[in-house]
Amino acid sequence: MPDNGRSPAGAATVTLTIDDREVTVPKGTSLLEAAALQGTALPHYCYHPGLSAPAQCRICLVEVEGAPKLQPSCVTMAQDGQVVKTDSPEALKMRKGVLEFYLVNHPLDCPICDMSGECKLQDYVFAEGREHGRGREPKRVFGRDDFGGDVLYYGDRCVMCTRCVRFMDEVARDSRLTVVERGSRAVIDTFFDEGLEGASFAGNVVDICPVGALVSKDFLHKARAWDLDSTPSVCPGCSQGCNIELHTRDNLVQRLKPRENAEVNGHWMCDFGRANYEGLNRGGRLEAPAAGRGAKRRPAGWDEALGQLFARLQAAAGADVKIVGSAEWSCEGLAALAAVGAETGEVSARVFRSRCAADEDRLPGFPALARRRDLAPNVDGARTLGFSRVGGEDAAGGLEEVAAHDGVLFVLGDDLADQEAAFGEAASLFVYMGAHGSEAAANADFVLPVTTFAEQEGTFVNVQQRVQRFWPGLRAPGEARPAWLVLGALLAALRGGEAAPASAAAAFSWLAGERAAFAGLSYEGLGAEGAPLAAPAGGNGAA
Amino acid sequence: MAYPYRHDREVRVMSEAFGDPAARTLEGWKARGGYQGIARALEIGRAATVDEVKASGLRGRGGAGFPTGVKWSFMPREQNPGRPHYLLCNADESEPGTFKDREIIRWTPHQLVEGCLIGAYAIGAAHCYIYLRGEFFEATGVLAQALEEAYAAGLAGPDVLGSGVQIDLTLHVGAGAYICGEETGLMNSLEGRRGEPRIKPPFPAAAGAFGMPTTINNVETLAAVPGILRHGGEWYRQWGTEKSPGTKLFCVSGHVSRPGNYELPLGFPMMDLIEDVCGGIPGGKALKAVIPGGSSVPIMSADECESCELCYEGVAAAGSMLGCASVIVMDETADIVKQVRRMADFYAHESCGQCTPCREGTAWASRILRRIEEGRGKPDDLDTLLQISDQMTGTTICVLSDSLAAPIVSAIEKFRDEFLALIRRGERVGAA
Ligand SMILES: Cc1cc2nc3c(=O)[nH]c(=O)nc-3n(C[C@H](O)[C@H](O)[C@H](O)COP(=O)(O)O)c2cc1C
Ligand code: SF4
Ligand code: SF4
Ligand code: SF4
Numbered sequence: 001m002p003d004n005g006r007s008p009a010g011a012a013t014v015t016l017t018i019d020d021r022e023v024t025v026p027k028g029t030s031l032l033e034a035a036a037l038q039g040t041a042l043p044h045y046c047y048h049p050g051l052s053a054p055a056q057c058r059i060c061l062v063e064v065e066g067a068p069k070l071q072p073s074c075v076t077m078a079q080d081g082q083v084v085k086t087d088s089p090e091a092l093k094m095r096k097g098v099l100e101f102y103l104v105n106h107p108l109d110c111p112i113c114d115m116s117g118e119c120k121l122q123d124y125v126f127a128e129g130r131e132h133g134r135g136r137e138p139k140r141v142f143g144r145d146d147f148g149g150d151v152l153y154y155g156d157r158c159v160m161c162t163r164c165v166r167f168m169d170e171v172a173r174d175s176r177l178t179v180v181e182r183g184s185r186a187v188i189d190t191f192f193d194e195g196l197e198g199a200s201f202a203g204n205v206v207d208i209c210p211v212g213a214l215v216s217k218d219f220l221h222k223a224r225a226w227d228l229d230s231t232p233s234v235c236p237g238c239s240q241g242c243n244i245e246l247h248t249r250d251n252l253v254q255r256l257k258p259r260e261n262a263e264v265n266g267h268w269m270c271d272f273g274r275a276n277y278e279g280l281n282r283g284g285r286l287e288a289p290a291a292g293r294g295a296k297r298r299p300a301g302w303d304e305a306l307g308q309l310f311a312r313l314q315a316a317a318g319a320d321v322k323i324v325g326s327a328e329w330s331c332e333g334l335a336a337l338a339a340v341g342a343e344t345g346e347v348s349a350r351v352f353r354s355r356c357a358a359d360e361d362r363l364p365g366f367p368a369l370a371r372r373r374d375l376a377p378n379v380d381g382a383r384t385l386g387f388s389r390v391g392g393e394d395a396a397g398g399l400e401e402v403a404a405h406d407g408v409l410f411v412l413g414d415d416l417a418d419q420e421a422a423f424g425e426a427a428s429l430f431v432y433m434g435a436h437g438s439e440a441a442a443n444a445d446f447v448l449p450v451t452t453f454a455e456q457e458g459t460f461v462n463v464q465q466r467v468q469r470f471w472p473g474l475r476a477p478g479e480a481r482p483a484w485l486v487l488g489a490l491l492a493a494l495r496g497g498e499a500a501p502a503s504a505a506a507a508f509s510w511l512a513g514e515r516a517a518f519a520g521l522s523y524e525g526l527g528a529e530g531a532p533l534a535a536p537a538g539g540n541g542a543a
Numbered sequence: 544m545a546y547p548y549r550h551d552r553e554v555r556v557m558s559e560a561f562g563d564p565a566a567r568t569l570e571g572w573k574a575r576g577g578y579q580g581i582a583r584a585l586e587i588g589r590a591a592t593v594d595e596v597k598a599s600g601l602r603g604r605g606g607a608g609f610p611t612g613v614k615w616s617f618m619p620r621e622q623n624p625g626r627p628h629y630l631l632c633n634a635d636e637s638e639p640g641t642f643k644d645r646e647i648i649r650w651t652p653h654q655l656v657e658g659c660l661i662g663a664y665a666i667g668a669a670h671c672y673i674y675l676r677g678e679f680f681e682a683t684g685v686l687a688q689a690l691e692e693a694y695a696a697g698l699a700g701p702d703v704l705g706s707g708v709q710i711d712l713t714l715h716v717g718a719g720a721y722i723c724g725e726e727t728g729l730m731n732s733l734e735g736r737r738g739e740p741r742i743k744p745p746f747p748a749a750a751g752a753f754g755m756p757t758t759i760n761n762v763e764t765l766a767a768v769p770g771i772l773r774h775g776g777e778w779y780r781q782w783g784t785e786k787s788p789g790t791k792l793f794c795v796s797g798h799v800s801r802p803g804n805y806e807l808p809l810g811f812p813m814m815d816l817i818e819d820v821c822g823g824i825p826g827g828k829a830l831k832a833v834i835p836g837g838s839s840v841p842i843m844s845a846d847e848c849e850s851c852e853l854c855y856e857g858v859a860a861a862g863s864m865l866g867c868a869s870v871i872v873m874d875e876t877a878d879i880v881k882q883v884r885r886m887a888d889f890y891a892h893e894s895c896g897q898c899t900p901c902r903e904g905t906a907w908a909s910r911i912l913r914r915i916e917e918g919r920g921k922p923d924d925l926d927t928l929l930q931i932s933d934q935m936t937g938t939t940i941c942v943l944s945d946s947l948a949a950p951i952v953s954a955i956e957k958f959r960d961e962f963l964a965l966i967r968r969g970e971r972v973g974a975a
Binding site: 054055056057058059061068069070072075093094097098100101102104105134135136137138140159160178179181182183184185186 | 720722737742891892893894895896897898899900902903904905906907910911914921923924927930931933934937938939940
């Protein structure tokens with residue numbers, strides 16, 4: 001499954017005992033990480049694997065034999081022969097004590113807090129805290145502060161872990177947050193009036209805030225955490241392909257959250273991508289296949305539509321074929337489209353259009369991650385599969401020859417929003433597959449509803465030439481089907497009855513057999529983190 | 544006229560010139576034997592200078608009492624390229640009850656300048672920062688003047704006393720925060736960051752100010768060094784005890800007739816300090832309690848003071864700590880609950896707020912204590928206070944947190960009845 005490249009053979013290890021069980025970890029592993037490897041999750045607030053460790057929340061304290069006091073496990077390095085107790089009476093007592101301190105001034109407003117249900121304060125107190133508070137004193141009140149951008153701060157919920165400050169300092173390298181005042185009057189604040197406004201990675205502070213102190217304005221009071229379903233996916237915002245989770249409720253994406261991938265996005269994602277989910281919820285979808293041009297168009301069942309289309313393709317054998325694909329559709333769909341075109345006749349154009357930004361926007365503290373210029377998730381997949389980019393940076397134009405083509409014309413996933421109603425008028429056969437209808441599809445002989453990536457399984461190839469899987473988080477509307485399923489069936493029929501792929505896994509293994517770049521990859525093996533494409537012959541593969 | 548009060552039993556090694564404006568100038572200080580220590584240090588060399596201070600047994604006067612010569616020897620022997628050494632002089636003096644460093648600087652600034660030069664030379668530092676408490680306006684002017692004189696005379700700067708050794712001295716005035724007196728909090732503040740203590744390791748000798756090998760010493764510690772260099776380590780040992788050699792400034796405040804700074808040999812009996820040197824408790828009242836080492840140490844009851852000797856081991860044996868020898872004397876009229884509450888207010892105000900137990904514990908404790916003081920206490924409040932104190936001890940980055948726990952716990956243990964009386968009175972009032 002996932003590559004095990006993280007602990008190279010021969011690297012120094014240490015063996016220690018945690019809670020009476022031996023564990024061997026690479027040298028330089030903290031006790032907190034060693035305990036996690038061994039299956040013991042120690043509570044922590046200030047520690048975050050993507051940030052420095054200030055050891056200030058004091059909730060990960062453990063007993064280390066020989067040490068005079070409890071040690072913060074996040075900064076105490078594992079040593080050979082060390083004996084560590086995470087659950088000794090002393091350690092438990094102190095953790096309980098620290099948890100009690102956190103609640104001294106906490107407003108206990110869980111019922112109206114967006115973090116409720118995924119809050120580390122709730123979790124830890126539930127697991128190890130006191131049953132009843134002893135506080136009799138009035139609580140200190142800070143209230144709420146608009147930090148700018150998408151971020152709201154509820155000072156009373158803050159556990160002062162400073163993750164947010166350190167993210168801006170160390171990862172965004174754009175110090176806009178700080179702790180002001182000291183003692184229990186300490187509070188997080190912005191330096192200047194604009195706060196986080198205009199910072200392009202600031203949304204991550206909401207993710208790493210372990211409690212409900214930093215919340216997203218966009219998500220504010222939109223859904224309860226326990227009502228959300230989470231689906232591993234890939235951000236469609238640009239060719240970086242940040243690993244994300246789709247959080248959905250009522251068959252709508254409610255928010256996107258980054259999903260850790262050390263090779264691609266670390267723990268992070270950009271604000272542009274995070275805000276870019278509304279398209280996935282767009283209504284007005286194509287729901288049923290239809291056949292016939294213009295006024296003659298009428299609904300058709302899948303069997304009927306595909307039967308007719310197959311007949312037309314056979315009849316068109318040897319024709320000049322032009323294909324418009326999309327960098328927002330999966331590799332399997334694009335590859336099947338290319339193969340159907342090739343089975344039909346001579347392919348004279350295989351193109352896609354996608355938007356481009358003027359600049360890259362790199363995350364300085366994790367430079368592998370940048371919001372790339374290509375604002376679509378599968379630009380590199382489309383290129384690898386032989387599609388070339390046409391049109392302008394606004395994803396318009398560039399289809400003059402295609403529009404006037406008099407042979408066979410396939411369009412997949414391009415809404416043709418900028419095209420005239422006369423598009424494809426001269427085509428001998430025009431097949432339009434998409435999520436939404438288009439005025440420029442009036443001349444289509446077949447209009448076939450296909451699913452978006454959020455409604456199906458499949459893969460994208462990111463800018464690092466990494467193949468990454470995504471999973472369906474939304475139910476497809478009506479009769480919409482994944483493009484690979486529709487085109488796979490046609491291809492099998494065109495090739496004389498070879499078995500059509502019945503699953504995304506089968507579609508991918510077909511792809512791996514068909515295209516050298518994908519050779520040697522298995523769908524299972526890609527796992528949740530993906531794997532690099534095979535190096536092109538003669539070139540050196542991008543890592 | 545004698546500097547505010549003097550006493551025959553004092554041994555004024557460092558403080559002889561207190562109250563004498565003539566000693567403030569370079570000339571005046573030289574006339575009193577000044578700058579002979581640095582001359583000797585340059586003559587005998589670095590290692591021998593460290594050895595001399597080791598031999599004296601001088602212990603850090605900032606509170607922890609760590610042997611100064613040993614601390615100096617933790618520094619790398621040779622300076623690694625690109626890794627300059629720094630000496631920091633801790634002049635942030637803000638421990639409640641402490642007012643000795645200020646007097647050293649006000650009256651004998653050159654004593655400190657010379658101590659800094661010797662210390663910097665001993666640890667191979669070409670730069671010493673003196674971090675001065677922000678509220679010390681007068682001391683700032685005096686010390687700045689002394690530094691100017693020292694530079695003008697070639698005592699500080701690129702070529703100390705013509706030896707070719709470079710030692711620069713920079714005066715850095717803080718903004719007034721107790722926590723910036725904690726050594727690593729001071730380093731952060733000096734670097735322009737929030738004054739927040741750092742986790743150790745790394746220790747300052749490995750990575751201190753600006754990430755470089757650093758030694759930090761208290762003003763009084765450094766002020767004791769010129770005499771030791773001038774006269775030798777053995778000379779210093781003629782006073783004090785085996786484990787606590789030398790003399791020490793005692794800052795006495797509270798219910799005594801003659802409060803003030805007194806320089807005494809370590810090991811001096813506490814009751815003699817109170818009754819003889821300080822003229823006893825005014826109005827013939829009885830002694831109730833003493834805080835012997837600044838607000839951060841356990842409170843001692845009158846009984847415990849009886850045979851206590853004022854040296855590191857002596858006060859420890861009596862159940863408290865010598866700390867920075869700030870002796871706060873309380874007579875029978877003192878309200879212990881109020882005193883402890885005021886301390887809690889102080890620590891709650893001064894906590895940097897990084898560590899949860901300190902940030903929340905100090906503030907919570909101060910609020911509970913205030914409630915008790917106001918007669919609204921509950922019987923279980925004392926258990927809560929003791930548990931909070933326990934949870935604040937040994938669980939944080941620096942010991943500010945422990946420093947409040949110590950007075951709370953000792954006060955409740957030794958003066959529980961006073962707390963209970965307030966709580967009961969409050970209950971009666973509440974019931975009525
Ligand atoms: C909260 C706190 C405050 C402190 N404040 C001071 C101070 O104001 N002056 C000082 O010399 N040491 C202070 N210290 C002690 C220093 O951390 C350090 O131990 C001392 O400066 C070392 O010098 P020495 O070895 O010469 O005693 C403080 C320590 C703590 C924990
Ligand atoms: S706002 Fe959140 S991330 Fe920032 S310090 Fe508070 S609890 Fe930590
Ligand atoms: S960098 Fe690209 S892939 Fe990553 S979150 Fe932003 S838009 Fe999405
Ligand atoms: S113990 Fe208190 S003062 Fe010291 S570092 Fe922690 S929070 Fe700051």
